Amino acid sequence: MSLALYPCECQPLNRVGHRLTPEVGDAVAMPPGNQDEESAARSAETVRQLQDLATPAGAAALTRAAELLAGRTDAVTALSRLRTEVGVQLAGPAWGIARQRAKARPAFGADADRLLFTGDTLEQAGRPALADRRAGRLLTGGVASVADLGCAAGTDTLALARAGASVLAVDRDPVARTLTAANAAAVGVADRVQVVDADVVDLVAAAADGQVAGCDAAVLDPARRAGGRRLLDPDRWSPPWSTVLALLERVPRCVVKVAPGLDHDRVPAGIEAEWVSIGGSIVEALLWGRGLSTTWRRATLVRGGTIAELIADDDPGLAPVGPVRGWLHEPDPAAIRSGLVSVVAANLGATLVDPTIAYLTSDSPTGSPWASSHPVTDVLPFNLKKLKALLRSRDVGRVVVKKRGSPIEPDALARQLRGPGSGTAVVVVTRVAGAPTVLVCGPPSA
Ligand SMILES: C[S@@+](CC[C@H](N)C(=O)[O-])C[C@H]1O[C@@H](n2cnc3c(N)ncnc32)[C@H](O)[C@@H]1O
Numbered sequence: 001m002s003l004a005l006y007p008c009e010c011q012p013l014n015r016v017g018h019r020l021t022p023e024v025g026d027a028v029a030m031p032p033g034n035q036d037e038e039s040a041a042r043s044a045e046t047v048r049q050l051q052d053l054a055t056p057a058g059a060a061a062l063t064r065a066a067e068l069l070a071g072r073t074d075a076v077t078a079l080s081r082l083r084t085e086v087g088v089q090l091a092g093p094a095w096g097i098a099r100q101r102a103k104a105r106p107a108f109g110a111d112a113d114r115l116l117f118t119g120d121t122l123e124q125a126g127r128p129a130l131a132d133r134r135a136g137r138l139l140t141g142g143v144a145s146v147a148d149l150g151c152a153a154g155t156d157t158l159a160l161a162r163a164g165a166s167v168l169a170v171d172r173d174p175v176a177r178t179l180t181a182a183n184a185a186a187v188g189v190a191d192r193v194q195v196v197d198a199d200v201v202d203l204v205a206a207a208a209d210g211q212v213a214g215c216d217a218a219v220l221d222p223a224r225r226a227g228g229r230r231l232l233d234p235d236r237w238s239p240p241w242s243t244v245l246a247l248l249e250r251v252p253r254c255v256v257k258v259a260p261g262l263d264h265d266r267v268p269a270g271i272e273a274e275w276v277s278i279g280g281s282i283v284e285a286l287l288w289g290r291g292l293s294t295t296w297r298r299a300t301l302v303r304g305g306t307i308a309e310l311i312a313d314d315d316p317g318l319a320p321v322g323p324v325r326g327w328l329h330e331p332d333p334a335a336i337r338s339g340l341v342s343v344v345a346a347n348l349g350a351t352l353v354d355p356t357i358a359y360l361t362s363d364s365p366t367g368s369p370w371a372s373s374h375p376v377t378d379v380l381p382f383n384l385k386k387l388k389a390l391l392r393s394r395d396v397g398r399v400v401v402k403k404r405g406s407p408i409e410p411d412a413l414a415r416q417l418r419g420p421g422s423g424t425a426v427v428v429v430t431r432v433a434g435a436p437t438v439l440v441c442g443p444p445s446a
Helices: 006-015 035-053 056-070 075-086 088-113 119-124 128-138 155-162 174-186 200-205 241-250 333-337 341-348 384-393 410-417
Strands: 145-149 166-170 193-196 217-220 254-258 272-278 281-288 297-303 306-312 327-331 351-354 357-362 371-381 396-403 423-432 435-441
Touching (some): 035 056, 035 088, 035 174, 056 075, 056 088, 075 088, 128 155, 128 217, 128 254, 128 281, 145 200, 155 174, 166 174, 174 193, 200 241, 217 241, 241 254, 272 333, 281 333, 297 333, 306 341, 327 333, 327 341, 333 341, 341 357, 351 423, 371 423, 384 410, 384 435, 396 410, 410 423
Parallel strands (some): 145 166, 145 217, 166 193, 217 254, 272 297
Antiparallel strands (some): 254 281, 297 306, 327 357, 327 371, 351 357, 371 435, 423 435
8 A cells, every 4th residue: 555645745746847845756766567666665765754753853844834734825835935944854744744634633633733644544544532432342341452453543552552451553564653653652652552563464363362462352454445446345455354254253352343335244143243323424334353242233323422322132124114104214324234224113113114225204203313304295106297396386496305225316306306496395215115206305303
């Protein structure tokens, strides 16, 4: 993977001929076709840049870069000023870090301004609040040492160390190791963190007696992207699915981050799978080792400072199906992905509108965080002409289109349905008892 710090930031400038600082690529130019060597040389250069930034002069350059970024100085001007003020060696790296910190701030808060990230490691980083939550569960029962198997910039390592664990942070990438060591020092947990160069595949293959690399517990967060693309096949993750399975078998106190779209059939028996959502989107999926699993599936919904959880000790099967009633409920995606829609249905006294579609219906709105409810005003077979006429008769000029189980394109249909009326509606295109159907609804209940 490419972890270059400065090239990511400034290659576009180079291409148009604005060479403002020494280019990392200049120092490490390799003959074409020598990609491994080129990537190793780029990593070595990035490590050197990070080491420079760890000096007092580097810290001053970072402060100045942050000021220029906060002052909305454009990149060309900022790099030019930095070059004059802090020197060519530090200008580009400091600007690159300042930009990554600005991107990290929404998730990392005040920590963002003392942590170091490259573009790649920030992209791969989980949310610190969720890393804290995982660390808390992993450390229950007196676990003292944890291996972070693929630490990248150290989000999990920091969470575990802050929760009191001794952490063995492993990565085969030298840039990741440099970042994790620097970040552990920056937040004051370096005494609890050891950073090592090793291949996770080998460490897990050698795991025995419930331990990996001498640790009682482990976090594994495989890289699931390559060349800027998601790797849908878990056998192509790094480390691959075989290592995930081996860890789950050998180290009972472990948690593995997996793709939210993971096929349920892949989850081994006795392993708890958890899907976590924030703001209506799934943000992570986890497999908990048998020493920590307490249920079959868990859906977790994080809203502000509160957490709601749904669990099932066994597959709860399908919810009952029934006719559309006065209210339509959209279950949260964590409930859907975890296979727990029928648990939501039972809690709400609701039924599915179709056995294949995750819309529920009942006679009243829900006060539940697990579903948003819309009052249903009309149910009609899908027919564009009739739908337009109905909306016009109701003075509806703007609609939000939602769909499930239909090939329509919501934005395109919303444009087609736009009219002169002053009212608004939610138009749900779906299947009801197998038939393409439109439900015209009011806005969601508060
Ligand atoms: C998705 S990132 C981890 C992100 C981290 N948990 C976080 O939230 O910041 C995966 C990391 O695993 C490392 N990695 C992938 N395969 C590895 C292997 N076989 N051995 C060691 N490290 C590996 C990559 O270099 C990368 O830094």
